[in-house]
Amino acid sequence: MKKGLGILSVFLFILTICLYAVTVYYGIEILPGLLTLAILILVPIAGIVVSLMAKNGVLKWIGLVGNGFVVLIAGIIPLAASFFWGSP
Numbered sequence: 001m002k003k004g005l006g007i008l009s010v011f012l013f014i015l016t017i018c019l020y021a022v023t024v025y026y027g028i029e030i031l032p033g034l035l036t037l038a039i040l041i042l043v044p045i046a047g048i049v050v051s052l053m054a055k056n057g058v059l060k061w062i063g064l065v066g067n068g069f070v071v072l073i074a075g076i077i078p079l080a081a082s083f084f085w086g087s088p
Contacts, residue, residue, distance in 0.1 A: 002055035009063025012047035040074040
């Protein structure tokens, strides 16, 4: 059961990194903008929670670091940048 949680966490990471790559690098908008942003923030947070419950091992750490990376790149950095590059 706990190994399945690690696999789920890695799957959520791969799903969100693919959605991020398609949206940002290729410019293809699969979903409306706000829905894409919500998915890019909420799904990796769920992946982090799932990976914390998973059995210790490689899958747990891949899910934890990968989903954390997606949250950092898709959520925290753009939020911080909006504070610095706001209207003058």
